[in-house]
Amino acid sequence: MAIIDTSSWPVVRWTMPAVIPDEEADDLLAAFDALIARSERFVLIFDGVERPEQSSRFNRLYKDWSKRRRRDLGRLVAGAVRVEPEEAKRKALLGKLLNAALTAFIPYPFKVVGSEAEAQQTARDWLRA
Numbered sequence: 001m002a003i004i005d006t007s008s009w010p011v012v013r014w015t016m017p018a019v020i021p022d023e024e025a026d027d028l029l030a031a032f033d034a035l036i037a038r039s040e041r042f043v044l045i046f047d048g049v050e051r052p053e054q055s056s057r058f059n060r061l062y063k064d065w066s067k068r069r070r071r072d073l074g075r076l077v078a079g080a081v082r083v084e085p086e087e088a089k090r091k092a093l094l095g096k097l098l099n100a101a102l103t104a105f106i107p108y109p110f111k112v113v114g115s116e117a118e119a120q121q122t123a124r125d126w127l128r129a
Contacts, residue, residue, distance in 0.1 A: 016048035025058040044080040074107030079126040
């Protein structure tokens with residue numbers, strides 16, 4: 001399974017695995033860089049785990065990458081939407097998103113929805129804006 005699927009560009013599916021082995025972290029960041037290199041607006045649809053556990057190298061590299069690419073992300077990512085069918089988990093994620101520190105860190109709109117249909121509609125809306 002691919003972590004990043006661009007087959008429906010400009011809608012990009014990002015399926016986060018439970019673990020990202022250290023030896024795969026650089027390749028995954030290169031894939032993120034390839035998205036930015038397109039220089040076209042796109043929307044991210046997240047599914048899978050919220051954050052990979054036991055992937056400290058990836059988490060550290062991704063945090064640094066995000067800081068370096070913040071301006072590009074704000075310019076090119078029309079928004080990100082996470083699909084979370086379970087209402088309790090959706091509410092917990094929404095609570096995290098309302099955290100002012102997290103809002104300041106993410107340079108694009110972020111929404112949590114309950115279905116794939118909602119995610120696709122949100123993506124279309126953001127791309128039209």
